[in-house]
Structures are given as C-alpha cells and as structure tokens.
Amino acid sequence: MTITQEQVLQALSNVEEPDLKKDLVTLNMIQDIHIEGNHVSFSVILTTPACPLKAMIENACRNAILYFVSKDVEISINMTSRVTTQKNTGVPGVKNIIAVASGKGGVGKSTVSVNLALALAKTGAKVGLIDADIYGPSVPIMFGLEGERPKARDVDGKTRIQPIEKYGIKLLSIGFFTDPNQPVPWRGPMVSTAVKQLFNDADWGELDYLVVDLPPGTGDIHITVTQTFPVTGAVIVTTPQNVALADAKKGIGMFMMNAINVPILGIVENMAYFTPAELPENKYYIFGQGGGKKLAEQLDVPFLAEIPLVKGISDSGDAGKPIVLDEGSIMANAFIEMAKKVAQQVAICNATAIDKKTLVNN
Numbered sequence: 001m002t003i004t005q006e007q008v009l010q011a012l013s014n015v016e017e018p019d020l021k022k023d024l025v026t027l028n029m030i031q032d033i034h035i036e037g038n039h040v041s042f043s044v045i046l047t048t049p050a051c052p053l054k055a056m057i058e059n060a061c062r063n064a065i066l067y068f069v070s071k072d073v074e075i076s077i078n079m080t081s082r083v084t085t086q087k088n089t090g091v092p093g094v095k096n097i098i099a100v101a102s103g104k105g106g107v108g109k110s111t112v113s114v115n116l117a118l119a120l121a122k123t124g125a126k127v128g129l130i131d132a133d134i135y136g137p138s139v140p141i142m143f144g145l146e147g148e149r150p151k152a153r154d155v156d157g158k159t160r161i162q163p164i165e166k167y168g169i170k171l172l173s174i175g176f177f178t179d180p181n182q183p184v185p186w187r188g189p190m191v192s193t194a195v196k197q198l199f200n201d202a203d204w205g206e207l208d209y210l211v212v213d214l215p216p217g218t219g220d221i222h223i224t225v226t227q228t229f230p231v232t233g234a235v236i237v238t239t240p241q242n243v244a245l246a247d248a249k250k251g252i253g254m255f256m257m258n259a260i261n262v263p264i265l266g267i268v269e270n271m272a273y274f275t276p277a278e279l280p281e282n283k284y285y286i287f288g289q290g291g292g293k294k295l296a297e298q299l300d301v302p303f304l305a306e307i308p309l310v311k312g313i314s315d316s317g318d319a320g321k322p323i324v325l326d327e328g329s330i331m332a333n334a335f336i337e338m339a340k341k342v343a344q345q346v347a348i349c350n351a352t353a354i355d356k357k358t359l360v361n362n
C-alpha cells in the first residue's frame, strides 16, 4: 500500500473545526505530514493550547484517515497550537487583549481575572495580567506581592518597566506604583496616562493573552483602554442578584456601543451558588438561580461559567496563592474550564474578524 500526502490531506479535509465551521486543511491547521510505509504522522495546529475540543478533533482526524485512506494505517498525531491573532494589539508581541469587566464592584472580577490568567498559562499559553483597577488594585495581595516595586531596564535604548513574574505569568498592577495606605485622588488625564503606561512602557515580550482587570462600572479607564488598544474581547463578571445583573447589562451595553465596539466573549456568573467544602455536591442557590445564563441568552452572548461561592476561593486570594493553583481541586477545574471557553471565544472572534482574509497564525 502506498499512501500519499494528497490522500492524507484529502481525508483530513473531511474534518471540520466545530467552532470555526471550516475543515482543518482549509484552515491550514495540518502540518508536518510524514509517511513511512503504513505509518502516517502529522501535526494539528490548534488555535489555542486551551482548546476544549482537542480530544474530539484528534479523534475525528484518526477516524478520517482510517475511513478515507485505509483501516490499516498506523497514525501518530501531534496536537499542538499557535494562538491566533487578528490585528496589531498596539502592544508589540501581544496577540490578544482580554478585558475583564463588571457592572458592579465586589462581584469577583479580580478573582476571575487572576484565575483566568493563571488557568490560561496552565494550559501552556504565554500570559500577562494588568491590574488596571485604580480604585482597588487587588493583584498585589492575590499574588502575595504587596510592597513589590517592578524594576525598570533599558530595552533598545528605551527604559521599560519589567513586569513581575509569578506562578508562570507576567503581571503589573497599578497598585505596585501607589502606597496602599494612601488614597490616590485620580484625575481623568492622570488615570489615562498611568494605565496606558502599564501597556506601552512595559517589557511584555511575546504573549498569547494579556488579561486586563478593569475597574468596576463604566468609566474613564474603559474608554482609555478600549479606544487606545484593539481589545480582542471582554469577559463580563456578574453575581446572580438582579441589581448585579442589571449593572452587568449596562456594562455589556457599553462594550457594544458603536464608539467602543468590543466583542463580548461571554458572561461569568460568580458566587452562583454556595457549596459547603465538606458537601461539594450540595448546591444552594442563595442569590437566585440562572440569572447569568438568562442574561446571556437575552443579549445573545456566550455564557462561560457558573463559579460557586466557596470559602477557599476567598482564602486563597487573601493568602496570595489563587485557587486555580490548587491542582486537581474542583474549584481549579471550574476555572480551567472557564478559561478554555474564553480561549475558544477568542479563537472564534479572531476567525470571524478575519474570515475573508486568511487565518493569521503568527
């Protein structure tokens, strides 16, 4: 039996990427085909290492070769990834900017931002995190970095702030530059300049995702960030109460305004239900049930996750070691599943935006 590269490509052209609705060959996702006798190997280049459909795509490739080429083929598939990007994010080397926002304060936006960034990194992506919440920067506490000051260093003749590296991600917080005991009365222009510096004057290097923890509500910083940098999409965090949902709706409305026009990657409902640590299968919907999902349906945006109210989430944040680092725990898995859905939506946004061009895989 002589197997040709054309036969392999022809077979794989029957496998559709379920999110992007095109076949893997058209999407240029098949590379490095090697054939030796009846042994065929190739790489599948996914759009994110956090792809939730990885196993399904691998299976479909295997079945397509067995069905369309021969059932006697031995197959080795290398599932790898190259995160897509659609445009220059305005920050050299950064492929995607993910804004995390909420209509209200205290709903867990920083908790979601931090665990999202770390979960994406755990899947193998290169990740940065900017804490742009000038009213209550929480990243220094959540990473156990209070009192730290990032260093500056000369890069190509320019002085650049060096993001601090911890738990596998690079991070900067407005809180590293202010005294936590001294309230800072920010004026509009000062805020804009300070936040832009976190993007422009830092040495971020190559990043697949730069997660930005925005302040609650809709204000100056949202306008500065979205109008200065082409944000790939926004994740909206809410709690189940009607007051929070109403504000989340306003927040989503702001991103959808023509002047801002940032795609909504989806809604995360935080503190969706209470779960006692000793009885994790018991769910008590103390603030009402299904509000986030309903809002997502109403606004026709994805619903990303229900994150329970668990004491461990709060304790781990206060202790400087976010819960997603607690390998294998139910909470860590919940945040990893959420991160996979976010990465999936980023890939869909990128593919949709450049649908008429070719998918940029750089």
Ligand SMILES: Nc1ncnc2c1ncn2[C@@H]1O[C@H](COP(=O)(O)OP(=O)(O)OP(=O)(O)O)[C@@H](O)[C@H]1O
Residues within 6 Å of the ligand: 102, 104, 105, 106, 107, 108, 109, 110, 111, 112, 133, 136, 138, 215, 216, 270, 271, 307, 308, 309, 310, 311, 312, 313, 314, 315, 317, 318
């Ligand atoms: N799912 C959860 N279970 C238990 N505690 C949580 C959960 N999510 C957040 N918290 C806790 O709630 C408090 C507020 O969370 P967080 O700081 O993330 O909110 P926020 O929306 O970023 O607030 P703000 O932007 O107004 O400062 C923190 O003490 C955090 O540890």
